[in-house]
Amino acid sequence: xxxxxxxxxxxxxxxxYELLLGQTLSAFFGNTVLRYSVTIGLYMASxxxxxxxxxxxxxxxxxxxxxxxxxxxxxxxGGSVVGIFLLDGAGLPTLPLSIWAHFLIIVIGVLTGxxxxxxxxxxxxxxxxxxxxxxxxxxxxxxxxxxxxxxYFYPTFGLVPSAFLVSLLNAVVGMLLLTQRGKLGSxxxxxxxxxxxxQALLLAVLALLLWRADAISEMCLSxxxxxx
Numbered sequence: 001x002x003x004x005x006x007x008x009x010x011x012x013x014x015x016x017y018e019l020l021l022g023q024t025l026s027a028f029f030g031n032t033v034l035r036y037s038v039t040i041g042l043y044m045a046s047x048x049x050x051x052x053x054x055x056x057x058x059x060x061x062x063x064x065x066x067x068x069x070x071x072x073x074x075x076x077x078g079g080s081v082v083g084i085f086l087l088d089g090a091g092l093p094t095l096p097l098s099i100w101a102h103f104l105i106i107v108i109g110v111l112t113g114x115x116x117x118x119x120x121x122x123x124x125x126x127x128x129x130x131x132x133x134x135x136x137x138x139x140x141x142x143x144x145x146x147x148x149x150x151x152y153f154y155p156t157f158g159l160v161p162s163a164f165l166v167s168l169l170n171a172v173v174g175m176l177l178l179t180q181r182g183k184l185g186s187x188x189x190x191x192x193x194x195x196x197x198x199q200a201l202l203l204a205v206l207a208l209l210l211w212r213a214d215a216i217s218e219m220c221l222s223x224x225x226x227x228x
Contacts, residue, residue: 002179004137007119009173010070011141012148014112016166017077018043018105019149024081024159025101027224028088042102043109050113061188062121063180067195069118070174073111074202078167078209080104081159082220089223122180160220161213168206174199 022039026032054065084101092100120134153162175196184192209216 002176003119003123004133006173006176007116007134007137008141008144009169010112010115010119011138012145013073013077013166013170013173014108014115015142015145016149016153016162017073017080017108019146019154020081020159020163020166021101021105021108023154024084025098027159028084028101029094029098038102039105042105043112046106046109047113049106050110050115051117052113053110054114054117061184061192062118063177063183064188064192064195066115066118066122067174067177067192067199069111069114070170070177071195071199071202073108074167074170074174074199074206076104076107076111077170078164078206080108081163082216085160085220085223089220089226122183157213158217160217161210164206164210164213168203168210171199171203171206175203 018039022036025035025039029035083104084097087097087100116134116138123134149162153165157165178196181189181192
């Protein structure tokens with residue numbers, strides 16, 4: 001049950017990141033339909049690339065690789081929206097800013113595409129089973145993410161706090177991978193604990209950022225209005 005909960009939360013987080021980026025790009029470049037279409041399409045294609053990458057290059061430990069993926073998603077997802085505002089406020093021209101934003105979409109998509117194959121591997125370490133249960137929970141988590149973002153996160157918190165909150169959830173999942181420690185080889189546990197310590201540090205930083213999220217949102221808004 002713990003693994004299914006992790007799958008649900010990860011799917012929830014990944015789709016919210018893309019919705020956050022789609023909304024942010026709409027604010028900067030206009031044409032909401034185009035921005036969301038490109039964002040979701042690019043995200044899905046990048047998920048495919050992430051899954052193919054795992055097929056080409058298998059890690060020694062799926063748990064260890066998933067921990068690295070969660071750390072990268074925590075950093076990229078949590079900093080994505082603020083980073084775009086900061087680059088715009090620093091005077092980055094429209095084209096490089098657009099390239100950077102779409103690069104973030106690709107990175108998050110590739111990392112997300114690696115999650116499900118790794119989670120299936122972790123589940124199948126216990127028993128060989130159908131992949132449909134993992135995929136089903138993943139799809140339901142993504143659907144929940146779209147609803148929560150549209151009806152609660154964005155109207156209640158706005159872009160920046162929502163990014164911090166979802167990234168915090170990613171960090172929590174990274175910490176909960178401790179429950180899968182028994183599936184590591186003896187030589188892999190040292191590295192896993194180092195990664196776990198890094199994830200714990202990110203969790204603390206995100207908690208601090210979330211506490212100061214209103215002030216950071218006001219700063220981003222000032223930068224946006226100043227560059228308009």
